[in-house]
Amino acid sequence: MGKEDSSNGKYGTIEEKPVKIDKWDSAALKNALDDGAKKVMLDKFGFTESHKLMDGRLFICTVAVVFAMFALVWDYFRPFPESRPVLIICVLSYFFLMGVLTVYTTYMEMGIFLVALDKDRTRVDPDNKWDLASKLKKYDDKYTLSMTFTDGKTNKTRSGEITKSVAEFFDENGVLCFDLYEPEVRMLQNRIATDKKE
Structure with missing residues (x-):
């Protein structure tokens, strides 16, 4: 449960319990989007959360x-x-x-809300690391999600970010439209992953 359903591309847990918040509360907006990004990284990509930070x-x-x-x-x-x-x-x-x-x-910490480890399947090489951080200023609608990839072998980093209005991801009732938000997180992760391969 929580893994991507290949038939419809949606997450069981998110669809069963939609995230609803007070849309005028910037902290609640930020937390809901942070939790959504965390869910994508851990459930969709299968990364493991590190609690060291x-x-x-x-x-x-x-x-x-x-x-x-x-x-x-x-x-x-x-x-x-x-x-x-x-x-x-x-x-x-x-x-x-x-x-x-x-x-x-x-x-x-610098606003980092998730440190996700891409475990080496052979358990020979060090784990690759993904740091996710976000910003949403009070009385502002622009949410910035930043990702930083650190290669376990070389320690080289790649990073990227997206900045979008929170209105793009919440409906008029304050419900998070996960089907609109998830592709943005995946696109950012894929872009950084592609950069590291190159």
Whole structure:
């Protein structure tokens, strides 16, 4: 289930449960389109999702929470003012890690919502990687989907993007027209894949 139906070219899950959102909510529009692109890459092309990028963010958040929890427990057993030096260290560490998280999401994630691996079937060569990122500014209707291909053997990259109005993919009720959106994602992926072969 979720694989392409060869008879009609549609996805069972998307067709059974159409994605409906508030068409005036730009975050909901972006998320629906991101999820649609993710579905194409994972279900249509059979790529495997890598969670390493998200794991980095979760690790930073976990360490920050550990500092906060340690401060709470320490203050419980050694009440203020005795706990003051430990509280200062923990609070400063927490805010430092929030700064690290901001840098990480800005310069490492860069709007990437999917890292998909094209696994080598022989399991000899490194996996090829596809990074998908998107942009949709508030009060703007132009959605930009970017794809970057990284060759596992050579580490060379190819990239491309499309920019379209969100109105092209949603009807007047805010339902995602997946049959209109899917070909755009496939066309972008095919264009980059063709470039890499050349």
